[in-house]
Amino acid sequence: MxxxxxxxxxxxxxxxxxxxxxxxxxxxxxxxxxxxxxxxxxxxxxxxxxxxxxxxxxxxxxxxxxxxxxxxxxxxxxxxxxxxxxxxxxxxxxxxxxxxxxxxxxxxxxxxxxxxxxxxxxxxxxxxxxxxxxxxxxxxxxxxxxxxxxxxxxxxxxxxxxxxxxxxxxxxxxxxxxxxxxxxxxxxxxxxxxxxxxxxxxxxxxxxxxxxxxxHPSIGTAQPQRPVVRLIQPNAPQHQKWDPEMIPVFFGRSLGFTSAQPEGRAPDVIIWPETSVPYLLNTAQGAFEVISQAAGKVPVVLGMQRREAGQYFNSLVVLGPDGVVADVYDKSHLVPFGEYMPGGALAAALSLKGLAANDGYGFGAGAALRSIEIAGLGRALPLICYEAIFPHEVGGLTTRPDWLLHITNDAWFGRYTGPQQHLAQARFRTIEQGLPMVRAANTGISAMIDARGQITASLALGQAGYLDVELPQALPATLYARSGxxxxxxxxxxxxxxxxxxxxxxxx
Incomplete structure (x- = not known):
């Protein structure tokens, strides 16, 4: 030596x-x-x-x-x-x-x-x-x-x-x-x-x-009568995602997966990934009607953008079974240089845009992480893409959620190390908090992760499809969840x- x-x-x-x-x-x-x-x-x-x-x-x-x-x-x-x-x-x-x-x-x-x-x-x-x-x-x-x-x-x-x-x-x-x-x-x-x-x-x-x-019967995938979640993975490569000719293809693909007949129990909620709806929330009522019809009166969680007072937001929208928006969460921890440019007015004066900003010079940040209520599934903590990498923020809520909800567009991260590492960090969040996670990713890897970080079901990277899987049960609050x-x-x-x-x- x-x-x-x-x-x-x-x-x-x-x-x-x-x-x-x-x-x-x-x-x-x-x-x-x-x-x-x-x-x-x-x-x-x-x-x-x-x-x-x-x-x-x-x-x-x-x-x-x-x-x-x-x-x-x-x-x-x-x-x-x-x-x-x-x-x-x-x-x-x-x-x-x-x-x-x-x-x-x-x-x-x-x-x-x-x-x-x-x-x-x-x-x-x-x-x-x-x-x-x-x-x-x-x-x-x-x-x-x-x-x-x-x-x-x-x-x-x-x-x-x-x-x-x-x-x-x-x-x-x-x-x-x-x-x-x-x-x-x-x-x-x-x-x-x-x-x-x-x-x-x-x-x-x-x-x-x-x-x-x-x-274990209280945690594993075989437990009966747990809510069933449908994960939608349209597999829209980033270079085609906003192509006018391809937008209807990916949107139609997601609608088809949403309306597909289940092999077993019908889903209790359907999850679309980050920015998978190609319309602004402000003008999406027609799209909501189509999505709600495809879902068959099942609530749907959608990733989309919205505009308010000249500012754009990367948002998660809960569409109720009646086709009416029940809740909206705006991403609160944005990606520097990706979703916004540090420097604000100076960046705008120099015409510098974040890579993920389609309109304006970037996104606005939501107020803070907070839980959302989904009928029949309790309180979920929504995490949009990048937000899942911050352990101290995921565990920072005063009221503990029942499960973690991660929607993401990992097409930005390529086809190898990036998506795999992002998934690995999401799995750590479940171990730290003792909570299961539902993860819907545009190009993969969509997965159901239990409260000990084990993947109970998943869709492969680069695959278009959907997955019906039971939501595992949460564990008691971990020591880290209590102390941070x-x-x-x-x-x-x-x-x-x-x-x-x-x-x-x-x-x-």
Whole structure:
């Protein structure tokens, strides 16, 4: 095994190249690759390179390069929206990937630098975890691809119900540090089982919970008399979605799926994906009549746009069984540069539009996340696309919903990593909250997800179709659902304060 002393002699450039590679290897733990052991090796390489940093400045560069490698691989799908209209936006694609990876890597560079300045490798566990929290909140936040997500379907993911995603990140980094510390100091190898065995226990418990989810009568798919939900997946590629010749094709496809005769019990509600109705709410009464007739007096949830006082909104509309709009939810957490341009008036003066804005210069934000009532199905928390990636917002309601409702248009994210990672994060929301999720995606992956994050039924990516599936039952409120990020935040703040107040650097 390569010794840290061997790495110390390397130049800064060589260390940065190694960090770049280590970050990319760490990214292989994220969906759709999901190679956890490679991700752990990558993290171990990050700790080894950190220990080999001769100065704070060098540690910053190593941390930044490690972040660039990780985010460049994990967020490789970020180029896809710019390729929809390649003639207009294609030139922006490489700048978007480089800018996003380099910008998010600043959080990791700062963490490496602070840890080198105060404390060592154990301090890196604290500051790196804090960096992941910071990028989840700062400047509206972007918690995509959090380190803890590498554990999806690997057992430890179920710990998110107790400690949340940031606690899972802290647990992951702490475990890697402990194993590294044991191997760095051979006399400590005897303590290695004290680290490994609890992890094995938590992984085994999580895998047992996931297995229970598949067969438990109160959670699994076979439970009788649960509401039946129909998911509609029209599969409208983004480059054709607003083509005047194709709009009737996709709308007719959705109508056909809506009116299809069920093989079993009739659906209690029908869900269309984000922006699947090609009319503004203001002028859609004729479309509503057609949809309601196709639904046969079943309520329908629709994704569409609306206009009010010169402002456009990305909305979710509940169409009652009588064909009358029962509720409207406006997306409240918008995508910067996608649905709106930061800078407001300046962006408009420069004629800069968000990529997803068909009219005007972007969308307006709704007031806040809130529950909606659907007759016979209780309270649902609507999440439109991007909103499902924010764990602290999904769990931020004072009144707990009965289930999560996610409508999305993942055609923007391409056909591989983006949709898979978006689905993975949606699954984490169910584990964290102990709530099932209904997910209708334009091009896929539409799915029913139970309260332990297990997919009970789904429609494949790039497939047009519909799915009738029972809504799984919710679990009791999880510890994370009751406490949110506060316990982990307090732990990290106290730990960071203790490290920063130290008068001398402590060797790990």
């Amino acid at each position: 390569l010794r840290v002393t061997d790495l110390t002699a390397w130049s800064t450039r060589r260390k940065m190249l190694a960090a770049l590679a280590g970050g990319a290897v760490t990214g292989l733990g994220q969906a759709p690759f999901s190679i956890v052991w490679l991700s752990l090796i990558g993290l171990a390489a990050g700790f080894a390179l950190f220990r080999a940093a001769a100065t704070v400045r060098q540690a910053v560069w190593i941390g930044w390069a490690f972040g660039v490698g990780y985010f460049a691989l994990t967020l490789s799908w970020i180029v896809e929206p710019f390729l929809i209209d390649i003639a207009r936006h294609g030139w922006m694609a490489p700048f978007a990937l480089i800018g996003m990876a380099g910008g998010l890597a600043l959080f990791w560079g700062a963490a490496f630098g602070l840890a080198k300045w105060r404390g060592g490798a154990l301090a890196l566990v604290v500051f790196w975890s804090m960096a992941e929290v910071a990028r989840s909140y700062v400047m509206t936040g972007f918690p995509w691809g959090l380190l803890g997500y590498i554990w999806l379907d690997a057992g430890l993911d179920q710990m998110a119900a107790i400690i949340g995603p940031h606690g899972l990140t802290l647990l992951t980094l702490g475990g890697v540090w402990a194993v590294m510390a044991a191997f760095t100091h051979p006399k400590r190898l005897i303590l290695l089982p004290l680290v490994v065995l609890p992890f094995i226990g938590m992984i085994g418990f999580g895998l047992a919970q996931a297995a229970l989810s598949q067969g 990020d506060l316990p982990i935040l307090l732990l990290l703040i106290v730990s960071a304060a203790a490290l920063l107040l130290k008068s001398r650097r402590v060797s790990s």
